[in-house]
Amino acid sequence: MIAKLYGVDSPVDLLIMGDQPCAKLADPDMRIAIVEDNETLANAIAYRLRDRGHAVDVLHDGEHADDFLAQDGADLVVLDINLPRRSGLEILSALRARGDGTPVILLTARSETSDRVAGLDTGADDYLVKPFEMDELEARIRALSRRKDLDYGAxxxxxxxxxxxxxxxxxxxxxxxxxxxxxxxxxxxxxxxxxxxxxxxxxxxxxxxxxxxxxxxxxxxxxxxxxxxxxxxxxxxxxxxxxxxxxxxxx
CATH class of the missing domain: 1.10.10.10 (Winged helix-like DNA-binding domain superfamily/Winged helix DNA-binding domain)
Incomplete structure (x- = not known):
């Protein structure tokens, strides 16, 4: 079930994809940071996005993610809320406090309206509830990419x-x-x-x-x-x- 849900063919692919070589492309489309403590899910997302031509960084805990985004940054962040060492909302709040307008999609199992409101009010650009279809995540990334291009100009x-x-x-x-x-x-x-x-x-x-x-x-x-x-x-x-x-x- 999880393999089909997250866009790969079998559970085996979920386990080995972290060791797969990235697709060699002349110009990666965007650099996307995946912040998710479930390594199987994080690798599944990374595998799909790399296959689509994006450069992907995967981080599994909030503290490392906060440091990475402050120093290296990304063009877009897919951010889980429930993370070890620092929550996704804390990372998001710190990102916006630095004046960083990088688009952020919150990815979480929380489906209550109050949770979505809290995430969006903290500065998220979008909110996707698990379980989800990979095609929908990709569509949301494309939408935010178009918005980012309009915001920053050509x-x-x-x-x-x-x-x-x-x-x-x-x-x-x-x-x-x-x-x-x-x-x-x-x-x-x-x-x-x-x-x-x-x-x-x-x-x-x-x-x-x-x-x-x-x-x-x-x-x-x-x-x-x-x-x-x-x-x-x-x-x-x-x-x-x-x-x-x-x-x-x-x-």
Whole structure:
């Protein structure tokens, strides 16, 4: 029953999917954080979303999830309420207190109206009650993704540089700035997480695809060349030693 309910073929798939290699994709659609203490369910959701092209981080307790979201962040969070060490509502409250508007879907067995109201009032964007159909979760993720795109707009302005997400074009004062594909993917990843440190592992997943067998050092030449292209236009890429990179406006 649980296998069919969560979109996989057999209970065996639920047990082994955590060891499966991620699909290799040129550009993951979104980075989604799954915060769920039921490892079987969390892995089932992650397996389906990775298969759809998303980069997925799985966390099983509230304290680690809170730290992860504060430091690394995500494009969307699927968040269980009943978690060890810190509740989902506490995580959500802290997220909104930091001014982080990342879309959040609460995923919980609680079905009372008062529970839904409490979750939405705390700052959740949607609320899905277990048990659920995986197709419905995917539809809700797509809906929030569309809303996020409308909220943030298609263009990112960084100093004198404009990055158009819809066309993946970069320009300076209206003139096109030619950036090779992999450097452009680096810029895209850094811009999406502007103001947050982006690890080499995150960049590699975005540039080469989730599950790519690539050394961390492979990303360094792309970052170096992109840094040189952007520096004259008031955009810097700061190295956080041992942690990753941070995009910042310098002029």
């Amino acid at each position: 263009q990112e302005v960084l100093g004198s540089v404009t990055f158009d997400r819809s066309t993946r074009q970069v320009s300076v004062a209206g003139a096109a700035l030619d950036i090779p594909r992999r450097e452009l993917a680096v810029l895209e990843c850094l811009a999406e997480r502007r103001g947050r440190i982006v690890s080499k592992a995150q960049l590699i997943e975005h540039v080469y695809g989730v599950g790519a067998d690539v050394e961390d050092s492979a990303i360094e030449p792309h970052v170096s060349r992109l840094r040189k292209r952007l520096a004259p236009h008031g955009v810097g890429i700061k190295t956080a030693r041992g942690l990753g990179y941070l995009l910042e406006v310098t002029g």
